[in-house]
Amino acid sequence: MSADRFTPVELVPGVGTSVYTGPLWNSNAAAVADFDGDGHNDIFIGNYFPDSPVLDHTKDGGVTMNDSLSHAQNGGGGHFFRWTPQGFKEVKGVLPDNIDRGWTLAASATDLDGDLRPELYLAHDFGTSSLLYNKSRPGTFEFREVKAKHSALVPKSKEMGRSSFKGMGVDFGDLDNDGLYDAFVSNITTSFGIQESNFAFIGTADDRADLRAKLRKGEAPYKDKSAPLNLAWSGWGWDVKMGDFDNNGDQEITQTTGFLKGKKNRWAQLQELATANDALIKNPYFWPNVEEGDDLAGDQHLRFFVKNEHGSYSNLAKQLGLAVPVPTRGIATADADGDGRLDMAVARQWEDAVFYCNMSENAGGFLGLRLTDEAGSAVIGAQATVTLSDGTTRLGRVDGGSGHSGKRSSDVHIGLGDQADGPVQVELTWRNRSGEVHSKELQLSPGWHSLQLGTDAKEK
Numbered sequence: 001m002s003a004d005r006f007t008p009v010e011l012v013p014g015v016g017t018s019v020y021t022g023p024l025w026n027s028n029a030a031a032v033a034d035f036d037g038d039g040h041n042d043i044f045i046g047n048y049f050p051d052s053p054v055l056d057h058t059k060d061g062g063v064t065m066n067d068s069l070s071h072a073q074n075g076g077g078g079h080f081f082r083w084t085p086q087g088f089k090e091v092k093g094v095l096p097d098n099i100d101r102g103w104t105l106a107a108s109a110t111d112l113d114g115d116l117r118p119e120l121y122l123a124h125d126f127g128t129s130s131l132l133y134n135k136s137r138p139g140t141f142e143f144r145e146v147k148a149k150h151s152a153l154v155p156k157s158k159e160m161g162r163s164s165f166k167g168m169g170v171d172f173g174d175l176d177n178d179g180l181y182d183a184f185v186s187n188i189t190t191s192f193g194i195q196e197s198n199f200a201f202i203g204t205a206d207d208r209a210d211l212r213a214k215l216r217k218g219e220a221p222y223k224d225k226s227a228p229l230n231l232a233w234s235g236w237g238w239d240v241k242m243g244d245f246d247n248n249g250d251q252e253i254t255q256t257t258g259f260l261k262g263k264k265n266r267w268a269q270l271q272e273l274a275t276a277n278d279a280l281i282k283n284p285y286f287w288p289n290v291e292e293g294d295d296l297a298g299d300q301h302l303r304f305f306v307k308n309e310h311g312s313y314s315n316l317a318k319q320l321g322l323a324v325p326v327p328t329r330g331i332a333t334a335d336a337d338g339d340g341r342l343d344m345a346v347a348r349q350w351e352d353a354v355f356y357c358n359m360s361e362n363a364g365g366f367l368g369l370r371l372t373d374e375a376g377s378a379v380i381g382a383q384a385t386v387t388l389s390d391g392t393t394r395l396g397r398v399d400g401g402s403g404h405s406g407k408r409s410s411d412v413h414i415g416l417g418d419q420a421d422g423p424v425q426v427e428l429t430w431r432n433r434s435g436e437v438h439s440k441e442l443q444l445s446p447g448w449h450s451l452q453l454g455t456d457a458k459e460k
Contacts, residue, residue: 026050026054028047028404029104030044030045030107032044032109033109033380033381034118036082037431039431039432039436041083042080044081044109046079047077049063050101063284065284066126071164072103073098073128074282075104075125075126078094102124103126106122106167107401108120108123109381109401110181110397110402111383112180112215114383116381118381119131119134119215120134123170125166126166127167129170130145146160147219148219148223158197160220166187167186168237169240170185170403171242171402173253173395174394178393179385180211181203182200182222184200184201184242185240186404187237189236189237190236191233193267194270194274197233198232198237200231200232201223202222202224229311230313230314235257235303237255238257238328239331239405240253241333246364249392251307252307255305257327258301258326260296260327261295261298261299262293264293266288266294301317301325301326302324304316304317328346328348329348329349329404330346330406330407332344332406332407332408332409333407333408335411335413341358342413343356344358365416365420367384367414367426369384369411369426369448369451370450371451371453372451373454374452380398381430382429383429385429386414386426387424394415396412396413397412398410416446420446423444424444424446428451432454432455433454438453438456
């Protein structure tokens with residue numbers, strides 16, 4: 001594989017030849033998934049700042065900041081591109097009006113209810129983060145915003161679909177091993193700085209059928225349990241990735257934190273902005289003038305949350321040597337050396353990226369699946385449900401991109417714990433290139449397997 005094996009193709013045609021003349025996007029998130037169920041992958045691009053020269057140091061002016069700290073609706077928004085035989089075509093008007101101009105920092109496309117049409121979670125800075133239920137059909141994108149049932153006992157800021165926090169990163173994984181995906185959302189949590197709360201949205205539906213029925217009614221059956229799970233507070237959060245790093249059958253959570261490393265603490269100025277009237281903050285003039293040498297959460301470090309004996313989580317970053325006081329941004333996870341243990345690469349702000357090779361001793365068994373089509377491409381959106389001998393299930397999926405500036409390998413990795421003595425029951429579901437849904441139950445031994453998915457699942 002080399003550079004000459006790839007051809008760059010402009011996603012937005014007609015915007016100049018050798019010099020780009022189109023709108024100045026400021027993109028932070030991307031997700032690839034078959035949104036409309038036609039068997040071909042589509043693209044979502046999430047932008048942060050509204051189209052402007054905010055990153056051009058030669059320009060003065062022309063920059064607009066958010067029009068609210070809790071419900072900003074003047075950001076870059078999202079752009080959807082649908083696959084067609086002639087190339088990708090942008091589709092306008094997909095998102096509901098109240099969130100189509102959010103300040104997008106992260107996105108995750110994950111099929112939550114098992115119909116192989118991925119739902120889309122948009123993590124928006126300054127509020128308006130949303131879960132969108134996928135009602136699309138071939139050739140037509142359609143999403144409906146769903147929200148948690150409002151309760152007088154839960155602040156609206158902690159309810160899915162109503163949160164007013166920062167929405168810095170998102171990932172889905174089955175944290176309680178009930179066969180349904182849960183969500184972890186990063187926010188800003190810094191004592192004597194800005195203290196919000198991360199979200200651990202745990203699903204409350206009985207099963208996928210119950211979840212689907214509630215989503216169709218506009219209800220998001222999720223409850224934030226970040227505080228009792230000891231996941232609420234970490235730092236100035238960014239990307240987050242779940243994965244079973246020791247193959248014990250439980251998901252660990254790794255999260256990047258920190259913002260600007262320097263010597264002059266500027267939290268006071270940021271706190272002053274956080275209490276300002278929304279009528280002022282749209283103008284960059286009223287924002288702190290942060291300069292070289294200033295510090296905002298600069299000594300925060302990577303978090304690595306592990307489920308403990310009490311069922312909550314402990315941060316083991318210091319014990320594992322991961323607690324380097326350098327701001328971090330994005331996480332990429334994969335079994336890079338093929339030994340069955342997840343490794344990760346971490347992007348750091350103004351520092352070299354770092355690769356952490358997983359050398360865990362006494363790791364449990366695992367099931368690794370490389371799911372590709374007849375052309376050898378990963379079947380994005382394919383789902384794997386593993387049933388262990390104790391009757392519990394473990395979930396895995398081919399992820400087409402999720403989070404903030406991070407990436408999960410297209411391989412499916414599932415830890416089996418101590419139940420890896422023999423073959424395990426695996427249910428695979430996927431769409432082929434014609435858009436047809438297929439399902440197959442297999443008995444697979446622990447370890448790596450490569451399967452070709454078309455009208456059937458064949459091991460290669």
